[in-house]
Amino acid sequence: MQYSVEINNVTKNFGKFSALKGVNLQIQEGEVFAYIGPNGAGKSTTIRVLLGILQSTSGTAKVFGKDAWRDAVEIHKKIAYVPGDVNLWPNLTGGEVIDLFVNLRGSHNKDLRKRLINDFNLDPTKKCRTYSKGNRQKVALVAAFASEVDLYILDEPTSGLDPLMEQVFQECVLEQKNRGKGVFLSSHIMSEVERLCDRVGIIREGEVVQVGTLDELRHLTRYAMTVATERAIEGLDKLDGVFDITKEPGGLHFHVDTLRMGEVVNHINQFGIKKLESTPPSLEELFMQHYKKEGA
16 A cells, blocks of 8 residues: 555654654545644644654654655655645735746646636735735645645645635645545644545644544444434433433434444334434544543
């Protein structure tokens, strides 16, 4: 199996503070991988190690088989990076910045550049000093997606974009995915991650606590169920894996562990099911489960 990113037991210390504590990740070529966690969890530090901006304290980080620190120049020929807070040259226009970044990689598809500028509703003739945060993000996104690269590293790339532009961004990612390009996406927008990503890694306080597909991770939490039956359900509260039973106008509402779903449905079926609604856990619920503190 070919990996675009391989991170093996990477640590990064800033004095006595450990930002990364033995991070391990393997991302396949052509995969869209989401890297999620709260501010300060270590997402941006991981990305800076991959970009060769920071040198890890220990462990190895490779991009396309090359060392992220020693071979940073070669690696940057095959990747495009968009940070969450873009700073641009104030006296250049947006179009000039886009051309600069694209030409640095030796490829310039003018038709694609024009389409992306139109899709993101960007005026490329304005000086960068006049741009809002959202427009600065648009410049960086157009420059990235107009480049012919194999991996896009995107760190909170839709920060400052309105919902319509977030939709355009998602379409761009899906387009690259269909072309077999890889995407390493750090995001706080759960719906964005759920729609785009093949796998998810959750980082907490410098440690990767879970990695998997959404289906693989959903076993960690519970489905929400609402059920109406012909006769009153008995014994539901005695079943393993059933929680938070409440009576509502539409019937009983409760949560059930995924692994107990079949057992619970079989039990309910004895009482004549009239309505049964089951809602799978969202990525946000999975995410919050890892950060829930006792008593919070």
